[in-house]
Amino acid sequence: xxxxxxxxxxxxxxxxxxxxxxxxxxRAAEIDExxxxxxxxxxxxxKHDILAIPFTPEYGGISGGALTLIVAxxxxxxxxxxxxxxxxxxxxxxxxIWLAGTEEQKRxxxxxxxxxxxxxxxxxxxxGSGSDAGGMRTRAIKRGDRYVINGSKTxxxxxxxxxxxxxxxxxDQDGDTPARNISAFIVEKTMPGFKVGKLEKKLGIRGSPTxxxxxxxxxxxAANRLGGEGEGFRLAMRVLDHSRPGIAAQALGIAEGAxxxxxxxxxxxxxxxxxxxxxxxxxxxxxxxxxxIEAARALTYASxxxxxxxxxxxxxxxxxxKLFASDTAMRVTTDAVxxxxxxxxxxxxxxxxxxxxxxxxxxxxxxxxxxRFVIARELLKDSA
Amino acid sequence: xxxxxxxxxxEIRKLVSEFAEREVKPRAEAxxxxxxxxxxxxxxxADLGLLGILVPEEYGGAGxxxxxxxxxxEEVARFCASTSVILDVHNSVGTEPxxxxxxxxxxxxxxxxxxxxxxxxxxxxxxPDAGSDAGNLSTTATRRDGGxxxxxxxxxxxxxxxxxxxxxxxxxxPGSGAEGISAFLVGGDNPGLKVGPxxxxxxxxxxxxxxxxxxxxxxxxADRLGQEGEGFRIAMRALDSGRIGISAQAVGLAQGALNDAVAxxxxxxxxxxxxxxxxxxxxxxxxxxxxxRAARWMTWKAAALCDARQxxxxxxxxxKLFATDSAMDxxxDALxxxxxxxxxxxxxxxRRVxxxxxxxxxxxxxxxxRIVIARELVRV
Numbered sequence: 088x089x090x091x092x093x094x095x096x097x098x099x100x101x102x103x104x105x106x107x108x109x110x111x112x113x114r115a116a117e118i119d120e121x122x123x124x125x126x127x128x129x130x131x132x133x134k135h136d137i138l139a140i141p142f143t144p145e146y147g148g149i150s151g152g153a154l155t156l157i158v159a160x161x162x163x164x165x166x167x168x169x170x171x172x173x174x175x176x177x178x179x180x181x182x183x184i185w186l187a188g189t190e191e192q193k194r195x196x197x198x199x200x201x202x203x204x205x206x207x208x209x210x211x212x213x214x215g216s217g218s219d220a221g222g223m224r225t226r227a228i229k230r231g232d233r234y235v236i237n238g239s240k241t242x243x244x245x246x247x248x249x250x251x252x253x254x255x256x257x258x259d260q261d262g263d264t265p266a267r268n269i270s271a272f273i274v275e276k277t278m279p280g281f282k283v284g285k286l287e288k289k290l291g292i293r294g295s296p297t298x299x300x301x302x303x304x305x306x307x308x309a310a311n312r313l314g315g316e317g318e319g320f321r322l323a324m325r326v327l328d329h330s331r332p333g334i335a336a337q338a339l340g341i342a343e344g345a346x347x348x349x350x351x352x353x354x355x356x357x358x359x360x361x362x363x364x365x366x367x368x369x370x371x372x373x374x375x376x377x378x379x380i381e382a383a384r385a386l387t388y389a390s391x392x393x394x395x396x397x398x399x400x401x402x403x404x405x406x407x408x409k410l411f412a413s414d415t416a417m418r419v420t421t422d423a424v425x426x427x428x429x430x431x432x433x434x435x436x437x438x439x440x441x442x443x444x445x446x447x448x449x450x451x452x453x454x455x456x457x458x459r460f461v462i463a464r465e466l467l468k469d470s471a
Numbered sequence: 472x473x474x475x476x477x478x479x480x481x482e483i484r485k486l487v488s489e490f491a492e493r494e495v496k497p498r499a500e501a502x503x504x505x506x507x508x509x510x511x512x513x514x515x516x517a518d519l520g521l522l523g524i525l526v527p528e529e530y531g532g533a534g535x536x537x538x539x540x541x542x543x544x545e546e547v548a549r550f551c552a553s554t555s556v557i558l559d560v561h562n563s564v565g566t567e568p569x570x571x572x573x574x575x576x577x578x579x580x581x582x583x584x585x586x587x588x589x590x591x592x593x594x595x596x597x598x599p600d601a602g603s604d605a606g607n608l609s610t611t612a613t614r615r616d617g618g619x620x621x622x623x624x625x626x627x628x629x630x631x632x633x634x635x636x637x638x639x640x641x642x643x644x645p646g647s648g649a650e651g652i653s654a655f656l657v658g659g660d661n662p663g664l665k666v667g668p669x670x671x672x673x674x675x676x677x678x679x680x681x682x683x684x685x686x687x688x689x690x691x692x693a694d695r696l697g698q699e700g701e702g703f704r705i706a707m708r709a710l711d712s713g714r715i716g717i718s719a720q721a722v723g724l725a726q727g728a729l730n731d732a733v734a735x736x737x738x739x740x741x742x743x744x745x746x747x748x749x750x751x752x753x754x755x756x757x758x759x760x761x762x763x764r765a766a767r768w769m770t771w772k773a774a775a776l777c778d779a780r781q782x783x784x785x786x787x788x789x790x791k792l793f794a795t796d797s798a799m800d801x802x803x804d805a806l807x808x809x810x811x812x813x814x815x816x817x818x819x820x821x822r823r824v825x826x827x828x829x830x831x832x833x834x835x836x837x838x839x840x841r842i843v844i845a846r847e848l849v850r851v
C-alpha cells in the first residue's frame with residue numbers, strides 16, 4: 088500500500104505552491120473585496136500550464152491524472168479559493184466533453200481550454216431543479232441538423248466568463264421518465280440566443296462569477312450534442328463522480344490554509360506572558376483540526392486514486408471525500424477564526440474569508456445532504 | 472499512490488475474516504456475559520499462527536507487516552473486542568518490544584514461545600499514579616548481585632494473570648523521570664510477580680485486566696531489554712505501533728456496528744416500510760460509513776509508514792484519536808438505530824458501546840493523543 092505522491096504530483100504541488108504564494112496570495116483579499124473575476128490570475132495559470140493539468144497531452148494538456156489535479160486544486164485553495172475555481176471549473180466544464188465527446192469534439196474544444204485561451208463552464212442547475220437535476224425544464228427541440236434550446240440556468244460558476252459551456256436540456260419524447268430524456272450540448276458563448284443574466288452576490292468565493300444563463304431560441308448544431316439523445320442524465324452523474332474529489336480538494340486546501348494561519352498566529356500571539364499555543368485549550372483545538380484534516384486528506388486522495396485506477400466504487404468514494412472534507416473545512420475555518428479571536432473577525436485577516444469560502448463547499452456539486460443520500464444508497468445496495 | 476492491499480494482505484484478510492466469523496462471532500456474547508478469558512479462542516488463533524504476526528519467521532513467527540496486523544485486529548474486533556484486545560496486546564506492545572529491542576538471546580528465549588502461543592505477553596507500564604504521565608514511574612529496579620530487584624505496583628495491565636511474559640518498566644534512578652526508566656522481561660512464573668484480582672469493568676469483560684505487584688522480584692542483567700535508561704524510549708515506540716492496533720480495533724468495532732445497523736434497518740418496518748428508507752436513518756448510516764472509511768485509511772497509513780521505517784508517531788496518534796472517537800459515536804448511533812432493542816444485552820449493540828469506551832482511554836487517553844499531536848504540530 089503506497090500512500091505517497093509520485094514525482095509528477097510532487098513537482099506540480101511545489102510549482103503551484105510557490106507560484107500561488109508569490110502571486111496569488113497577495114491578490115486574495117482584493118479579489119474578495121472587489122468581487123471581480125481575476126483575469127490576471129487566469130492568465131498566470133494559463134502561462135504556467137496550470138489550466139492544462141486536467142487534460143492529457145494528446146489534447147494539449149500536461150497530465151489528465153485525477154490525483155494530480157486534486158493536488159493542484161488543494162494548493163491553490165490554501166491561498167485563494169476563488170482562484171482555485173478557475174482550474175476546477177475548467178475541469179468540470181470539460182469533463183463532459185472528455186467523458187462523452189467524439190474524437191472530433193475533443194480535438195475541437197479541448198486544446199483551447201488546455202491552453203487557457205478559452206474558459207469552460209457546466210450548466211446543469213436551474214431555479215427549480217437543484218439536487219433533483221432530473222426535474223429540469225430547459226428544452227432542446229430538434230429542427231433538421233440543429234437543436235433549438237429555450238430555458239434558463241442558475242448558479243453557473245464562471246458562466247459569464249466562459250467560452251465553452253456544456254448545457255443540459257430535456258429532449259422529451261412522450262412517455263419518457265424524467266431522467267431519461269435529458270441530453271448534453273456543447274454551447275459556444277457566441278452562438279445567437281445565448282445570454283448571460285445578472286451575477287449573484289454571494290457570501291464567499293466572490294471573485295468567481297456565479298451567473299444566470301438564458302437561452303432564447305439558442306441554436307446549436309446537432310454535431311454539438313454530447314453522446315446520444317437521452318444520455319445526458321447519466322453523463323451528468325458521471326461528471327459529478329469525477330468532479331466531487333475536486334471539491335474535496337478545494338475544501339482540504341481551505342482547511343489547511345486556515346490551520347496554518349491559526350497555528351502561526353497561536354505561536355506569535357502572547358497572552359498571560361506566553362504564546363497562546365502553550366495553552367492546552369488552544370493545543371487541543373489545533374490537534375483536532377489537524378486530525379480532521381488528516382482524515383479529510385485520506386478520503387480525498389483515496390478518491391483520486393480510485394478515479395485514476397477506475398475502481399468500481401468511484402461514486403461512493405467521491406461522495407465520501409466531498410462530504411467529509413467540506414464539513415471539515417467548515418469546522419476548521421470556524422475554529423481558525425476563533426483562535427484568532429477578534430482579529431479573526433476582521434477583514435484585515437484572511438480567516439473570515441476562508442470561513443465564508445468554506446461554506447460553499449458544503450453546498451455545490453451536490454449538497455452534503457445529497458452526498459449522504461448517495462452514500463446510503465450504495466451502502467444499502469451493497470448489503471443486499 | 473496506490474491504496475490497494477497486496478495479494479498477501481488480501482489472503483490474510485480472508486484468513487482472519489473467516490476465523491472471526493467462524494470462531495469468534497459465536498462466542499462473543501458468552502464471553503461478555505461470563506467475563507471469562509477466552510483461552511479457547513487464543514489457542515485457535517495460535518493454531519493459525521496469529522500470535523506471532525509481527526515476529527520474524529526465523530523465530531517461528533509469521534513475519535507479517537503492520538497492515539496485516541491491523542487487518543487481523545479489525546476483523547476480530549468486528550465481533551468481539553475482548554478477544555481482539557487480548558490478541559492485540561500480545562502481538563503488539565507485549566511482543567514487539569522484544570522484536571525491536573531484544574538481543575539475540577532474548578529473542579530466542581521468548582519470541583518462539585510467544586509466536587507459538589505457548590506464552591501470552593503483557594505490557595506493564597501504567598501505575599496508580601503514573602498514567603498519562605508515564606515518565607513519572609515509582610516502580611524501582613535496584614541493582615543487586617549482577618541483576619536487579621523490582622518493587623512496585625502496576626495497574627490496568629491487560630492479559631494480567633494469563634500472561635507468561637510481562638514487559639515491565641521500572642526506574643533505576645528514582646526521581647530522574649523518563650531518563651531513569653529501563654525495561655525488563657519478567658516471566659509470569661517469577662515468584663516476585665503477583666497478580667491482583669481481575670477488575671470488574673464497564674466492558675471488555677473477557678479481557679483480564681488487573682494490578683500486577685512486583686515484590687522483591689529478582690531478574691537478571693540478561694533480562695533487561697535494551698540499555699539502562701532506554702526504557703521510556705522503548706515504551707513510547709511500543710505504544711506508537713500499539714496505537715495502530717487500537718485504531719484497528721476501533722475500526723472493527725465501528726464496522727461491526729454499522730453492518731448490524733444496516734441489516735437491522737433493512738428488516739425493521741415502521742410506518743409501512745423498512746426504516747432504511749427513512750432519510751434520518753440513511754443519514755446516520757452514511758455518516759458512519761464515511762468516518763469508518765477515513766479511520767481505516769488513517770490506520771493503514773500509520774501502519775504503512777511504520778513498515779517503511781519512517782516516522783509515524785503523529786499519524787498513529789491521529790489514527791487512534793480519530794478512530795476511537797468515531798467508534799464511540801458510531802456504536803452509539805448504531806444502538807440508536809436499533810431503538811429499544813439496541814438497549815438489550817440480547818443484541819451486540821450495547822456491548823459494542825461498552826467496549827468502544829475503553830478505546831478512547833487506553834494506550835494513551837485521547838487527551839494524551841492530542842498532546843502528542845499538538846507537540847508534533849508546534850515543533851514543525
